[in-house]
Amino acid sequence: MEFRRFLVNKLILFFMLSTLITVAVALIGTAFDSGARLSYGELLAPVKYAALCLLPTLATWSRHELSTRALILRKALVLVLLEAVILLIAFTSPAIDTTRTEVVLTLAGSVIVIFVLVNLFNWLRDSAEAKKLNRDLAAFQRQHG
Numbered sequence: 001m002e003f004r005r006f007l008v009n010k011l012i013l014f015f016m017l018s019t020l021i022t023v024a025v026a027l028i029g030t031a032f033d034s035g036a037r038l039s040y041g042e043l044l045a046p047v048k049y050a051a052l053c054l055l056p057t058l059a060t061w062s063r064h065e066l067s068t069r070a071l072i073l074r075k076a077l078v079l080v081l082l083e084a085v086i087l088l089i090a091f092t093s094p095a096i097d098t099t100r101t102e103v104v105l106t107l108a109g110s111v112i113v114i115f116v117l118v119n120l121f122n123w124l125r126d127s128a129e130a131k132k133l134n135r136d137l138a139a140f141q142r143q144h145g
Helices: 003-033 041-060 070-092 101-144
Strands: none
Touching: 003 041, 003 101, 041 070, 070 101
């Protein structure tokens, strides 16, 4: 994949992550600390988390198309790194009560859910793009075939 397209995909990923992390923070916060009030500065936390979560995804870049096995291994590596990033943030943040096992497990689970959703959204987008390219190719072949 050309690097420019890779960067555009990362920008799309950033916005997907920001949205999904915001939803996860709202749901987890409501479940475990519904009485908390956030300042305006804290509203940027999901954006910061999304930016930090982009870093592990750089492991998927390759100049050439990856084999299925290589892609699966890199995606697994990305998931492990994402878990590490989020748990590091959680354990260093005074706002997150990591002394409660259910909070830590919920955070780890939300990373997996967001990872699956992002990959599903990307697959749906790529699938639609592939179908369009195949239709365009078929039309071109009919015209010039």
